[in-house]
Amino acid sequence: MNQAQAPAAGAPAAAAPAVHAEGIVKRFGPTVALDGVRLTVAPGESHALVGRNGAGKSTLVSVLTGLHEADAGKVSFGGEPAPAFGDISAWQSKVACVYQKSMVVPDLTVAENLFLNNYGLDREGSGIGGRLISWRRLRTRAEELLAEYGVSVDPNARAKDLAVEQRQFVEIARALSFGARLIILDEPTAQLDARGIDSLFEKLRDLQSQGVAFLFISHHLQEVYELCSTVTVYRDARHVLTAPVADLAKADLVTAMTGDAASSAADWHAAHAVAPDLTVAPILTTERLALEGEFDPLDLEVRPGEVLGVAGAAASGNTALGEILVGMRKATAGRIAVRDRTVRPGSVPDSLDAGIGYIPEDRHLQGLVLDRSVAENATLTVADQLGPWGTVLPSRTREFARSMIASLDIKTTGPEQPVSGLSGGNQQKVVVARALARAPSVLVALRPTAGVDVKSKDSLLGVVRRVADEGNAAVIISDELDDLRVCDRVLALFHGRVVATFGSGWTDRELVAAMEGVGENR
Amino acid sequence: MTETIRPPALDKERTDDHPLSRLKLIRWSDFSLVPVILVLMVIGFIVSPVFLTSNNLISVVQQSSELSLLVLGQALILICGRMDLSLESTIGIAPVIAMWMVLPGEGGRFAGLDLLPVWSAIPLCLLVGLVVGVINGFLILKLRVNGFIATLGMLTMLRGLQIGITEGKSITDVPESFRYLGKTDWLGAPAAVWICLALFAIGGASLAWLRHGRSLYAIGGNPEAARAAGVRVDRITWIVLAIGGVLAAFAGVLYTGHYGSVAATQGNGWIFQVFAAAVIGGISLKGGRGTLFGALTGVLTLQLVVNVMTLGGVPALWNQFLNGAIIIVALVISRFASGEKQD
Numbered sequence: 003m004n005q006a007q008a009p010a011a012g013a014p015a016a017a018a019p020a021v022h023a024e025g026i027v028k029r030f031g032p033t034v035a036l037d038g039v040r041l042t043v044a045p046g047e048s049h050a051l052v053g054r055n056g057a058g059k060s061t062l063v064s065v066l067t068g069l070h071e072a073d074a075g076k077v078s079f080g081g082e083p084a085p086a087f088g089d090i091s092a093w094q095s096k097v098a099c100v101y102q103k104s105m106v107v108p109d110l111t112v113a114e115n116l117f118l119n120n121y122g123l124d125r126e127g128s129g130i131g132g133r134l135i136s137w138r139r140l141r142t143r144a145e146e147l148l149a150e151y152g153v154s155v156d157p158n159a160r161a162k163d164l165a166v167e168q169r170q171f172v173e174i175a176r177a178l179s180f181g182a183r184l185i186i187l188d189e190p191t192a193q194l195d196a197r198g199i200d201s202l203f204e205k206l207r208d209l210q211s212q213g214v215a216f217l218f219i220s221h222h223l224q225e226v227y228e229l230c231s232t233v234t235v236y237r238d239a240r241h242v243l244t245a246p247v248a249d250l251a252k253a254d255l256v257t258a259m260t261g262d263a264a265s266s267a268a269d270w271h272a273a274h275a276v277a278p279d280l281t282v283a284p285i286l287t288t289e290r291l292a293l294e295g296e297f298d299p300l301d302l303e304v305r306p307g308e309v310l311g312v313a314g315a316a317a318s319g320n321t322a323l324g325e326i327l328v329g330m331r332k333a334t335a336g337r338i339a340v341r342d343r344t345v346r347p348g349s350v351p352d353s354l355d356a357g358i359g360y361i362p363e364d365r366h367l368q369g370l371v372l373d374r375s376v377a378e379n380a381t382l383t384v385a386d387q388l389g390p391w392g393t394v395l396p397s398r399t400r401e402f403a404r405s406m407i408a409s410l411d412i413k414t415t416g417p418e419q420p421v422s423g424l425s426g427g428n429q430q431k432v433v434v435a436r437a438l439a440r441a442p443s444v445l446v447a448l449r450p451t452a453g454v455d456v457k458s459k460d461s462l463l464g465v466v467r468r469v470a471d472e473g474n475a476a477v478i479i480s481d482e483l484d485d486l487r488v489c490d491r492v493l494a495l496f497h498g499r500v501v502a503t504f505g506s507g508w509t510d511r512e513l514v515a516a517m518e519g520v521g522e523n524r
Numbered sequence: 525m526t527e528t529i530r531p532p533a534l535d536k537e538r539t540d541d542h543p544l545s546r547l548k549l550i551r552w553s554d555f556s557l558v559p560v561i562l563v564l565m566v567i568g569f570i571v572s573p574v575f576l577t578s579n580n581l582i583s584v585v586q587q588s589s590e591l592s593l594l595v596l597g598q599a600l601i602l603i604c605g606r607m608d609l610s611l612e613s614t615i616g617i618a619p620v621i622a623m624w625m626v627l628p629g630e631g632g633r634f635a636g637l638d639l640l641p642v643w644s645a646i647p648l649c650l651l652v653g654l655v656v657g658v659i660n661g662f663l664i665l666k667l668r669v670n671g672f673i674a675t676l677g678m679l680t681m682l683r684g685l686q687i688g689i690t691e692g693k694s695i696t697d698v699p700e701s702f703r704y705l706g707k708t709d710w711l712g713a714p715a716a717v718w719i720c721l722a723l724f725a726i727g728g729a730s731l732a733w734l735r736h737g738r739s740l741y742a743i744g745g746n747p748e749a750a751r752a753a754g755v756r757v758d759r760i761t762w763i764v765l766a767i768g769g770v771l772a773a774f775a776g777v778l779y780t781g782h783y784g785s786v787a788a789t790q791g792n793g794w795i796f797q798v799f800a801a802a803v804i805g806g807i808s809l810k811g812g813r814g815t816l817f818g819a820l821t822g823v824l825t826l827q828l829v830v831n832v833m834t835l836g837g838v839p840a841l842w843n844q845f846l847n848g849a850i851i852i853v854a855l856v857i858s859r860f861a862s863g864e865k866q867d
Contacts, residue, residue: 330752354754368752371745373812382742382753385735393733436753 018081020045020184020215021066021097026075028061035061037239038075041217043184043232045080048206048216050226050247053236053259059219062236063186066217068093079184091180098177099186100170108162113144115161116176151175152208167198171205178214185209186217191225195315203229223255235259282306283341285475286358286444288327291336296322297498299336304444304475309466311489312479315517319498321363324448324479328360329353330368340444354383359442361434363449369433370421377403377417380435406435411461427458434465445469445476451485463488481517483510554806556861557821560854564828572835582713584831585824586782589716590615592823593775594798595805596720596727597768599819602802603731604764605744605811606664609675611772611798613682614656615791618773619702619780620686622649623695634695645699646777653773656682657766664765665758679795687788696785706781716778723771728816736760744811800851801826804858813864825854 020043028036036058043049053059064070066077068087077084085092106115117140144157153171161169170190177185187206191199206216206229218230226233227247235242235258242258284303292299297319304310314320325331327338332348339345346352353360362368370379380403381388388402389395403417412431414424421432430450437445447466451459467488470476478485486492494502494516502516568575575581594611601608622645627636640648656678663674708715730737742750743757751757780786799809805822807814829850830843838846859865 328752350751351754351756360752362749362752367746368748371742371749371812373745374741378738378741379749382739382750382755385738385755388735389733392735394735394738395733 017045019043019078020047021077021079021217023062023066023077024075026062026065026077027073028058028065028070029073034239036065036072039236039239039241041066041234041241042244043215043217045183045215046210046213047232048210048218048230050218050220050230050233051236052220052223052226052233052255053242057236057259058239059236060188063099063188063217063219066186067097067099094177095181097184097186098173098180098182099188100173100177100190101188104161104169105173106161106169108160110161111157112148112155112159112161112164112172113141113157115172116144116147116157116179118176147175147179148172151178152205165198166194167202170202174205174209178209183213184215184217186219188219190218191220191222199225223252226255227252285341286327286477287339289337289339291323291326291333291338293319293322293326293331294334297495300500304477306473306475307470308491309470309476309478309489311486311492312477312495313481313486313492313513313517314479314495315481318495318517320479320481320495321448323495324363324446324477327353327444327446327477328358330360330362354440357440357443359383359437359440359445361437361445361447361450363452365429365433369436370429372422373420375403375418375420376407376412376414376424376432379421379432380406380417381439383436384439402439403435406439410435410438410465427454427462430454430458430462434462438465438469442469443474445474447476447478447480447485449480449482449485450478451480451482459484483513486513554815554818555821556858557805557818557825560825560857560861561821561828564825564832568828568832568835571832575832575835580831580835582717584827585717586714588823588827589714589720590775590779590782591794591797591801591827592720592820593723593771593778594794595801595819595823596724596816597771598798599802599805599807599814599816600727600740600764601768602807602809603740603744603811603814604761605747606671606761606765607675607799607809608657608660608765608768609672609795610656610660610678610682611768612791612793612795613679613686614653614769614772615776615779615794616786616789617682617686617776618649618652618656619776619786619790620689620695621652622646623697623699623786624689626699627695627697634690634693634697642699643701646701646705649777650770650773653769653771653776654766655769656773657769658762660769661762661765665762683792686790690786690788692788694785694787698780698784698786702777702781703784704781706778706783714782716782719778724816724820731816740764741812744808744813746812796851797826800855804851804854806858806864822854822858826850829854 021041022043023039023041025038025040026036027034027038039058039062041049041051041062051059051062061070065072068085068090071087079096085096107118110118141157148155148157151171151174153168153175155164155168155172161172164172170187174185190202194202203225210216216230218226220226230247232244233247233250233255234244235255237259282305284305286302286304288300288302290299290301300323302310312320312323322331326333326347329345329348329350329352337344338347340356340358343356345356345358350360366372371382377399381394381399384402385394386392388398400417406412407414407417410431412424412435413428421429424432434450437447445466450462450466454462463485466476466478470490478489480486490506492504492508492513493500494504494513496517502512504513504516565576594615597611598608623634624636625640625648626638626642626645627634628638629635660671660675660678663669663678664671705715705719710718731740732738739750739755739760742753742755743761747757776786776790779790801822802814802819803809803822804825805814805820806818807822830847833843833846
């Protein structure tokens with residue numbers, strides 16, 4: 003705070019903050035999403051906004067970009083009060099947000115995306131000529147614009163053919179062309195590999211020197227330290243602290259985010275140094291399992307009581323491996339067996355019969371039928387066990403769902419509530435309930451804690467540990483270090499090859515290095 | 525946080541035992557058209573004393589029966605998240621092919637092939653419906669072409685096939701088995717009505733209590749989630765498309781039997797009524813939502829309105845205009861009566 007606000011108080015004309023928000027309150031019904039928070043970003047500054055899920059970061063972004071109107075509080079850009087709510091083009095000239103989700107139209111060219119709905123017609127003036135789009139001029143202007151900000155992207159390329167970071171450059175360039183001098187980046191590195199991140203950061207520093215300010219929202223604290231000069235922490239809809247990054251130790255930052263000293267180990271963490279008992283027959287085995295173009299032949303053995311982690315970044319092929327294990331995709335070679343019973347490749351029903359339970363990566367895509375009830379979703383995998391002759395008895399369904407709700411502590415008004423009304427963490431628990439419903443002997447989980455808060459994360463990973471401790475096998479496929487802490491053994495996949503194997507005593511650095519392909523133990 | 529907390533374990537006994545608590549489980553939005561139907565009946569009574577006679581009401585449900593079978597098929601398909609436009613041609617082509625196979629080559633106005641015995645007319649007719657449904661399934665699920673256009677093509681093609689076979693003429697030599705189903709009364713009401721009610725009851729029960737029936741909602745709501753849970757999505761969708769074809773063919777049997785002939789235009793333009801009835805009845809075009817009871821009330825609402833208009837002496841030339849207007853009004857009413865957005 004101190005550093006950012008000092009100049010604003012003295013000479014507002016010379017160095018008015020790129021954005022200054024004070025006392026912002028935003029309520030959604032009974033929920034208070036922002037409770038009198040403040041934020042100040044100086045021109046040319048790179049400012050990080052961090053906080054756990056539900057801290058109010060995304061609500062603040064909506065307020066700052068004019069998508070939501072604050073119930074109370076003031077926002078100003080460059081010393082001037084914010085535009086009226088609803089005046090979209092005025093907001094666009096002040097601030098822009100590059101979302102995790104792409105906001106470009108994939109099938110249009112870069113040039114057209116840059117000038118979407120703003121084809122330069124009003125500028126070119128009057129008469130019939132001004133009403134028609136001049137494609138040639140559009141391309142020229144796109145080239146100029148991209149060159150101005152040093153973005154080397156072909157304006158004639160289709161937006162969908164761009165790499166993720168190039169697509170972000172295009173979005174940034176578009177925002178700057180509207181006159182915005184504050185760019186909000188919402189988890190920009192989530193889908194980038196190391197090279198993409200480097201190239202993005204380089205570009206951001208470059209633009210910073212031209213006076214563009216950035217508000218950087220990220221869960222990756224390491225990136226905050228690399229890129230940003232100041233950090234603001236929100237917790238439970240309140241402002242906690244603003245401080246120069248250099249003066250703030252990482253542990254203190256984490257403490258500010260969580261509210262208490264970060265616990266060193268949770269009870270679901272894998273116990274250290276338990277040597278696998280090689281005399282016990284493995285539950286899950288794969289032999290030379292491979293998918294061409296995704297990962298090389300792989301032999302796996304997971305024994306009773308063991309949680310195997312498969313770590314890997316976006317293009318490592320670990321997602322494909324997980325989907326093959328549960329029958330969502332078909333391998334090009336190799337064999338999967340559960341207790342010596344070969345599983346028919348690419349058949350989910352057969353995998354279920356063999357005892358494989360599946361917690362999918364994206365609960366909205368593969369996990370839940372949002373309109374249907376908790377009971378229906380939780381019993382989807384056991385529909386054949388809820389009554390005689392293929393019938394599904396509502397009473398048995400409810401009873402089953404109640405036992406699941408109790409054992410997983412799902413917060414719901416009852417088994418009949420549609421899943422769409424639950425919070426993210428509880429939705430994820432319904433997905434877990436569905437996987438556990440058949441009492442699987444192998445549980446395969448893909449990024450099981452994506453988008454859930456810390457408390458739900460603990461209980462979800464606790465469930466995985468419990469399943470294994472009951473004498474079953476579990477496989478966790480993830481790039482989240484916390485997910486992998488539950489594992490007794492972690493394989494690191496890089497470009498389809500296992501580059502390293504760790505016991506439970508790995509350090510964050512080792513594993514991240516291996517996932518990024520820079521590990522020494524290749 | 526959106527959830528309200530209630531300890532599930534504590535409530536367990538009470539919710540199971542108390543009979544009133546069962547009422548809470550009913551989705552009242554499924555009944556949103558019942559008051560509309562009641563209002564229509566009052567209006568009908570005011571408009572004409574003939575309305576509340578059993579003859580009139582029976583003729584309303586008789587006329588609803590064929591349409592309701594198409595709606596039944598379409599509702600199942602829509603709940604799966606698909607649509608089948610070709611149902612309205614199946615209702616015409618299936619009886620025509622069946623008769624073409626069984627009718628003698630000479631003697632009647634329509635020259636058949638006389639390939640098969642007359643008793644096989646109904647099974648043949650249903651078989652044609654099945655084949656149409658299976659072909660639709662093949663196009664949509666195996667070749668992965670756009671279902672809307674594929675079935676639109678099928679609609680046009682089958683209509684053309686019917687005109688080609690019949691040379692554009694009506695067939696009036698209807699087999700006795702068709703006539704029986706279309707004309708007989710059981711227990712004071714037409715057999716067709718009983719059969720329709722029975723089929724709706726079977727369909728509704730399957731959706732509520734059969735594992736494969738329930739999976740339709742999962743398939744329509746989120747096919748990937750259903751697949752990840754072990755539901756054989758493509759196979760079940762295919763079966764549902766085939767069932768839709770069979771139901772349309774059966775509607776053809778009843779219709780042909782009732783009127784004693786197959787016109788070249790049999791079923792022409794019905795698909796709009798079918799969709800209207802389904803959506804008014806609370807079935808989502810996006811899939812995964814709706815009940816057969818709702819669909820049935822949708823059909824009855826549309827038919828009652830037509831009946832009341834006829835009794836009220838609305839000039840026939842204005843029928844089509846009013847029909848369209850009523851669909852829109854009914855849609856708006858059911859949107860707000862159920863409180864659910866239609867999409």
